[in-house]
Amino acid sequence: MFKGIKCIGLLTLVLVLQLAVSIPVHAAGKPLVVGMELAYPPFEMTDAKGKPDGVSVQLAYELGKALGRPVEIRNMAFDGLIPALKTGKIDLIISSMTATPERAKSIDFSDPYLTTGLCLLAGKNVRGSTIVDFDQPGRTIAVKKGTTGHLYASNNLKKAKVLVLDKEAAAVLEVVQGKADAFIYDQMSTYQNFQRNRDTTRPILKPFQTESWAVGIRKGNDELKAKVNRFLFEFRKSGGFGKLGDRYLKEEKDAFQQLGFPFFL
Missing domain, CATH: 3.40.190.10 (Periplasmic binding protein-like II)
Structure with missing residues (x-):
């Protein structure tokens, strides 16, 4: 009886090892x-x-x-x-x-x-409602390095100064402090950044470029x-x-x- 149990146990162990190897x-x-x-x-x-x-x-x-x-x-x-x-x-x-x-x-x-689009977080008192309005001499547009906003600005903005920053928070701060006229970013983040900075910013949420994640x-x-x-x-x-x-x-x-x-x- 005991020898039979030992044999069954050994056979089970062998099968388990074989299964593990085959996984x-x-x-x-x-x-x-x-x-x-x-x-x-x-x-x-x-x-x-x-x-x-x-x-x-x-x-x-x-x-x-x-x-x-x-x-x-x-x-x-x-x-x-x-x-x-x-x-x-x-x-x-x-x-x-x-x-x-x-x-x-x-x-x-x-x-x-997910489908979203590029839009603008603008200074509260900065005039303009489209990307064309902001691509003007004397205007500064903030972008986050490596994003599609950065790519768009590099390829399409011809008149405004493009300010490239490493962090989203730094770009928002430039707009809040009036050092940049707008920040190019996606719709959801733009809305959230506006919610946190209602006294100094305004969102222009209509996308000027549609994107997919x-x-x-x-x-x-x-x-x-x-x-x-x-x-x-x-x-x-x-x-x-x-x-x-x-x-x-x-x-x-x-x-x-x-x-x-x-x-x-």
Whole structure:
């Protein structure tokens, strides 16, 4: 009896070891390393305890669940994300990144998961309602380095001075202090920055360039790209994006509806 139990136990151990060897590495829990800049609330930020949080963070965690892989969030400067992806330091970029033709030359993108647009945070007493009004001699336009606002300004603004800054907060401060006439950024952030600086700024939310955000993927990684696209489709179909919007952007969602702008998440 005892020898029989020992044999059964040995056989079970052998089967378990064989099964473990046959499991693919990714299914066994190889971390999915996701790069983002945790300085863009409510999409990429840290909570009161210093842990990653926000729409993009939760999206990354849900993607990890769907792939059966734990997620490691790697915080880095926005303009360092693409180099990190290309050199294999991260597996994906989920950082409110616009899929542009220029970026697509060096990395691949998933299907779009969010549509937004570039607009202006202007000084409260600065005249103008369009980007053309602000692209005038004597005007200063702030942009954040490495963003599509920076790219747009470099390619399209011919008369105004373009002030390139490393941080969103620094660009907002230039407008608040009257050192810049406007700041080019996305609609949601522009509205939020206006809410924090009502006495000194005003939002011009009508976009002058429409954009789509997508997940950045290393070129040639077609298998992962297909899995990400399948996840995004199913996540939207199941109402996942709507729940994230209600959790992190309820006030903004209501405000955009009142202003007559479509809510993009």
